[in-house]
Amino acid sequence: MQTIQSALAKAAALLADSSDSAALDAEILLCRILDKDRSYLRAWPDRQLEPEHINHFWTLMQERQKGMPIAYITGNREFWSRDFHVTPDVLIPRPETELLVELSLKLIPSDQCVRIIDLGTGSGIIAVTLALECPHAKISATDLSLSALSIAQLNAHSHHVTHIDFYHSDWLTGIPDAKFNLVISNPPYIAEDDSHLQKGDIRFEPQTALRASRQGLNEIQIIADTARNHLEPGGHLLVEHGYNQQQQVQAIFKQFNYDNIQTYKDLSGQPRVTYGQWNYCSYNRRAALVVQDE
Structure with a gap:
C-alpha cells in the first residue's frame, strides 16, 4: 500500500x-x-x-x-472567496475577472434597488457574486449556451440566491424592454488565430466563450452598441478584454458615444477592464451638432 x-x-x-x-x-x-x-x-x-x-x-x-484542467476534474473553482461549480461547458473562473466585481461594487450602492445585467454569464460567477454583495439589486444574466445557463442556475441555487433572472439570449437580443444601471460582461475577446488557444488549460475550455472575430473585438463592439438602448441615462458599462486591447476597446466606446471612458488594470498590472458611462443628453447634443454641420 x-x-x-x-x-x-x-x-x-x-x-x-x-x-x-x-x-x-x-x-x-x-x-x-x-x-x-x-x-x-x-x-x-x-x-x-x-x-x-x-x-x-x-x-x-x-x-x-x-x-485536463484541475477545475474540470474537481468540478469547482474559487471566485471572490466562494466556491463555484464548473464543467467543460463554461470557462474556468480567473482571478483577473474579480476586477469586474470590484469595479461594479464601487459604482453600485449595495443598499439601493439598482438593475444589473451580466451578459454571457457562463458559470454565473459575476451575477451570483453581485447578487450576494448587493442583496437589494435586481439582477439579470444571459447566455447563448443552455448548458452554461444550467451551471449558472445551479451556482445561484448553491449560494441560496433567488433574485437573478436568467435568459437564454444572444447578448441583449432576447431581453425584455428594460433599462439597467449597469451592464457588465466578460465576453469572448481572443483573436481566432491566437496561438494561445492551442496551449494549456484553454484547449479544453468552450471555444465559443473565448474566440471572437475582428481580432477578438467583434463581441465587444456588439455589446457596446446594443447596451446603449438598455442603459439608464448615466448608466455604466464594464467590459473585460485582453491585455493588449485597451486602445481598440476605448475607440469602440468612443465610437458609440460613451463618456468618462477609462481602463483599469488587474492585479498583474495589465489593462483588463474598460468602463464607459452612457449619457443620453450628451449623445443627443453630439447628434445635433452633426446634423447642423451637414
Missing part, C-alpha cells in the same frame, strides 16, 4: 512534464478524494491510503496528465 507522502511524490513526478504546478495539482486531487484539506496531507504523510482511494487518485492523475 502507498502512503500519502509516497503517492504525492510519485504523482508529482508523473506530472512534471505536463504541469507547471505538479506538486500542487497532486495535492488538490488527493484532497478531493480524501475530502480533506492540504494541512491534513502534511500532518499525516505516513498514513496509508485505502486501495479505492489509490485507484481513484491514479484515474484522476491520468486525466491531469492529458492536460
Whole structure:
C-alpha cells in the first residue's frame, strides 16, 4: 500500500512534464478524494491510503496528465472567496475577472434597488457574486449556451440566491424592454488565430466563450452598441478584454458615444477592464451638432 507522502511524490513526478504546478495539482486531487484539506496531507504523510482511494487518485492523475484542467476534474473553482461549480461547458473562473466585481461594487450602492445585467454569464460567477454583495439589486444574466445557463442556475441555487433572472439570449437580443444601471460582461475577446488557444488549460475550455472575430473585438463592439438602448441615462458599462486591447476597446466606446471612458488594470498590472458611462443628453447634443454641420 502507498502512503500519502509516497503517492504525492510519485504523482508529482508523473506530472512534471505536463504541469507547471505538479506538486500542487497532486495535492488538490488527493484532497478531493480524501475530502480533506492540504494541512491534513502534511500532518499525516505516513498514513496509508485505502486501495479505492489509490485507484481513484491514479484515474484522476491520468486525466491531469492529458492536460485536463484541475477545475474540470474537481468540478469547482474559487471566485471572490466562494466556491463555484464548473464543467467543460463554461470557462474556468480567473482571478483577473474579480476586477469586474470590484469595479461594479464601487459604482453600485449595495443598499439601493439598482438593475444589473451580466451578459454571457457562463458559470454565473459575476451575477451570483453581485447578487450576494448587493442583496437589494435586481439582477439579470444571459447566455447563448443552455448548458452554461444550467451551471449558472445551479451556482445561484448553491449560494441560496433567488433574485437573478436568467435568459437564454444572444447578448441583449432576447431581453425584455428594460433599462439597467449597469451592464457588465466578460465576453469572448481572443483573436481566432491566437496561438494561445492551442496551449494549456484553454484547449479544453468552450471555444465559443473565448474566440471572437475582428481580432477578438467583434463581441465587444456588439455589446457596446446594443447596451446603449438598455442603459439608464448615466448608466455604466464594464467590459473585460485582453491585455493588449485597451486602445481598440476605448475607440469602440468612443465610437458609440460613451463618456468618462477609462481602463483599469488587474492585479498583474495589465489593462483588463474598460468602463464607459452612457449619457443620453450628451449623445443627443453630439447628434445635433452633426446634423447642423451637414
